Amino acid sequence: MIEGQSIICISQDWEGDPTSKKHIMRILSARNRVLWVNSIGMRRPTAAASDLRRLVAKLRRIVSGVRLVEPNIYVMDPPVLPLPGIRAAEQVNRIVLAARLRQLCRRLQMQRPIIWTFLPNVNWLLGRLHERMVIYHCVDEYSQFSGVPKDVIIRMERELIQRADIVFTSAEKLCAERREINPRTYFIPHGVDVAHFSKALDPDTAMASEIKTLPKPVIGFFGLLADWVDLDMIGALARARPKWSFALVGKAQTDLRAVQGLPNVHLIGQRPYSALPGYCRGFDVGLIPFRMNELTLRVNPLKLREYLAAGLPVVSTPLPEVVRYQGVVHIATNREGFLEEIEAALKERTSERDRARVAMMQSEGWEARVGEMSRLVEERLTEAA
DSSP states (O other): OOOSOEEEEEOSOTTSOOOHHHHHHHHHTTTSEEEEEOOOOSSOOOSOHHHHHHHHHHHHHHHHOOEEEETTEEEEOOOOOOOTTOHHHHHHHHHHHHHHHHHHHHHTTOOSOEEEESSSOOGGGTTSSOOSEEEEEEOSOGGGSTTSOHHHHHHHHHHHHHHOSEEEESSHHHHHHHHTTOSSEEEOOOOBOHHHHGGGGOTTSOOOHHHHTSOSOEEEEESOBOTTBOHHHHHHHHHHOTTSEEEEESOBOSOOTTTTTOTTEEEEEOOOGGGHHHHHHHOSEEEEOBOOSTTGGGOOOHHHHHHHHTTOOEEEOOOHHHHTTBTTBEEOSSHHHHHHHHHHHHTTOOHHHHHHHHHHHGGGBHHHHHHHHHHHHHHHHHHHO
């Protein structure tokens, strides 16, 4: 495991739910100092009320300055203009953010940092921080997100890939495409916090109150309800099986009309990461009903391993990174297929099979994944010395 390094991590907002980025940086922070830079927007803001609220919240955090959130992890909000692709804005951002980060590095005694970015639109920052290494950690096809300037993100990401010392990807398709640009590109799948999610099988774990009273079986989903989640499919399943309960746990960022008003679809809303084992305890099956498109063909859903680590059988659309688990995970492409595979999954709920799914995940913990990345980083640092 790398140690004694200073890492500038550029990612989504720290205040959000734990993602792969948080898991990785928390493990690295045991032996390294981390400065986490909250989101540098890929999408230009609109006059929508939600965008204005986010802007106000970000301005408040910028004013509050850098803050220690956990041992060895500092968080700052970047004073940047969220205008990707606008050359004048990029020039201002380059000067202002680089100066701010250099100031913080001096204050926190972070000399010659490693830039470890999970975002593709920071090519303009490289070379300004006396960095010893640049790591681009790609976990999504960012150009396919709704509302982003696609051509701009593609251009900025390509330049970042070309200049990076190492590129990590969470999906094989992402890896193959980026390796054509940079041969030092490696596929490192997501890990899972087995100890956390396996609490779902512990009799002492309390079942979430919203799940307790639902008619069985409970077909569960947790995660962001975004436009890549096939709510039309969930609505069709709910109408076909009115005696089943469909529990959707997560923040909604898309139109919910496809499921709103259905008596057996329960929109529970966002819940803290710490509470998820209690929801999994009440689920009978974990669902990954993603639409198939250019974004999801390259996604590696965290919830796949989290469901399995909770002992749950899983039914999913044929995402490439999920199909790799075929034989363990049930794959379906349409309503009839989902109904058939959910019924098959329900028959698998035995304590022996539940424990076997947890055991399968023991080798896929975050520590092992970070150890693999650390080995590659150490090799590259040695080559550059």
